[in-house]
Amino acid sequence: MRVDVITIFPAVFREFLGASLIGRAIAAGLLEVQVHDLRDYTDDPHRSVDDEPYGGGGGMVMTAPPWLHAVRLVSGDGPPPHRILLSPQGERLDDARVRGLAGEERLVLLCGRYEAIDERVRMLVVDSELSIGDYVLSGGEVPAMTVIEAVSRHIPGVVGRPESVENESFRSGLLDHPHYTRPRTVEGIEVPDVLRSGDHASIDAWRREQALEATRRKRPDLLAGDARGQEVASKASNRR
Ligand code: 9D3
Numbered sequence: 001m002r003v004d005v006i007t008i009f010p011a012v013f014r015e016f017l018g019a020s021l022i023g024r025a026i027a028a029g030l031l032e033v034q035v036h037d038l039r040d041y042t043d044d045p046h047r048s049v050d051d052e053p054y055g056g057g058g059g060m061v062m063t064a065p066p067w068l069h070a071v072r073l074v075s076g077d078g079p080p081p082h083r084i085l086l087s088p089q090g091e092r093l094d095d096a097r098v099r100g101l102a103g104e105e106r107l108v109l110l111c112g113r114y115e116a117i118d119e120r121v122r123m124l125v126v127d128s129e130l131s132i133g134d135y136v137l138s139g140g141e142v143p144a145m146t147v148i149e150a151v152s153r154h155i156p157g158v159v160g161r162p163e164s165v166e167n168e169s170f171r172s173g174l175l176d177h178p179h180y181t182r183p184r185t186v187e188g189i190e191v192p193d194v195l196r197s198g199d200h201a202s203i204d205a206w207r208r209e210q211a212l213e214a215t216r217r218k219r220p221d222l223l224a225g226d227a228r229g230q231e232v233a234s235k236a237s238n239r240r
Pocket of ligand 1: 086087088089112113114115116130131132133134135136137138139140143
């Protein structure tokens with residue numbers, strides 16, 4: 001997969017792209033990420049990318065011309081990439097959306113800053129608009145890294161063991177069970193006996209029970225409400 005990022009803070013991505021899973025995916029040629037400085041696509045000597053809003057009010061608005069220029073140049077003339085604007089007005093990113101994006105050959109991620117982006121950018125060069133949740137960030141850079149990391153995990157070969165991607169909590173619909181490692185006692189708290197019993201059927205049953213209990217307590221929304229939640233809840237209790 002090839003990902004192009006357009007931002008006024010390209011330096012923010014450097015460490016991220018070198019580190020850990022993403023760095024290895026890039027080194028292995030499974031993922032290619034290019035980060036572009038929006039200011040390189042301005043045509044004034046001040047390289048300015050914002051202006052005052054028509055209609056007044058506070059804050060600045062990112063101007064359309066550098067975005068149109070950048071998105072079109074970066075998109076090239078091959079098969080059209082899927083172009084995503086990261087924005088608080090977007091649809092919320094979730095596991096289903098991540099899996100869908102992982103099927104794309106190419107993504108272009110537009111990271112906004114300031115109060116807003118000129119509406120013509122959305123109209124002319126954006127295919128979808130995504131948010132990572134209902135809280136205020138300073139721009140689209142952290143959301144873009146979130147998209148890159150979440151999507152990369154679904155590219156075949158990026159995560160060493162494919163089971164670990166398939167088994168991850170949002171597919172099963174349950175949160176993970178608790179984990180323990182040495183030492184056996186930490187400040188008086190013992191590892192549960194069952195985990196040291198060697199009885200793998202009992203261990204599996206305990207883990208399922210703990211996962212279901214943790215989900216009921218911390219994320220009841222994963223069990224209730226929509227049809228899929230109900231299906232997962234009944235599957236999980238059938239296993240007990
Ligand atoms: C006053 C209206 N605000 C919109 C809800 C202004 C505003 C807040 C934050 C304008 C831009 C931003 C910058 N945030 C993002 O660009 C952003 C974001 C976020 O803030 N939260 C969750 N997901 C995302 S994706 C991009």
